[in-house]
Amino acid sequence: MEKCVFCDLASGKAPSFKIYEDAKFFACLDIRPATLGHVLVFPKEHITFLSQMREEDIGRLFQICKDIAFALLKAGAKGVNLIHSIGEAAGQKSTHLLVHVIPRYENDKVVISWQPVEVQQDLMQKIQNTLINSLKEVEAGKEEKSEEVSKETEEREIRENIPNYW
Ligand SMILES: [Zn+2]
Numbered sequence: 001m002e003k004c005v006f007c008d009l010a011s012g013k014a015p016s017f018k019i020y021e022d023a024k025f026f027a028c029l030d031i032r033p034a035t036l037g038h039v040l041v042f043p044k045e046h047i048t049f050l051s052q053m054r055e056e057d058i059g060r061l062f063q064i065c066k067d068i069a070f071a072l073l074k075a076g077a078k079g080v081n082l083i084h085s086i087g088e089a090a091g092q093k094s095t096h097l098l099v100h101v102i103p104r105y106e107n108d109k110v111v112i113s114w115q116p117v118e119v120q121q122d123l124m125q126k127i128q129n130t131l132i133n134s135l136k137e138v139e140a141g142k143e144e145k146s147e148e149v150s151k152e153t154e155e156r157e158i159r160e161n162i163p164n165y166w
Pocket of ligand 1: 005
């Protein structure tokens with residue numbers, strides 16, 4: 001496997017400003033933080049997408065993020081953004097799954113913004129129907145999904161499917 005900085009952080013091979021650790025998860029300060037107190041939370045196992053994790057582990061991952069978010073608020077942050085990016089187009093830069101927990105302060109330099117687009121009613125309905133069906137397929141796939149679905153196949157599916165939904 002390619003060298004992965006997050007695997008090294010989780011194993012202790014690389015030094016970190018650790019905030020939290022348990023058997024499956026690791027959280028440390030981002031060394032290039034968006035704001036002071038920016039924390040990265042990630043599984044110790046080298047996983048790229050949430051779809052490769054067990055449902056209960058995904059639950060635990062977000063519990064940890066929630067606890068760290070409220071710890072940041074207690075420590076003086078005025079707000080917190082949780083950012084998880086799926087796919088390169090969304091800004092996922094690492095093949096190791098990450099959640100950014102970014103504390104916000106008045107007049108910080110973080111920009112999370114978009115221009116709302118105009119969408120006709122009939123296209124909204126088409127998107128609604130497509131998404132409802134797609135969600136059913138995802139939920140059905142979870143039940144019948146066998147252990148041997150390779151990570152490579154899932155990554156390819158995500159790359160191929162996401163841009164073509166509409
Ligand atoms: Zn890794």
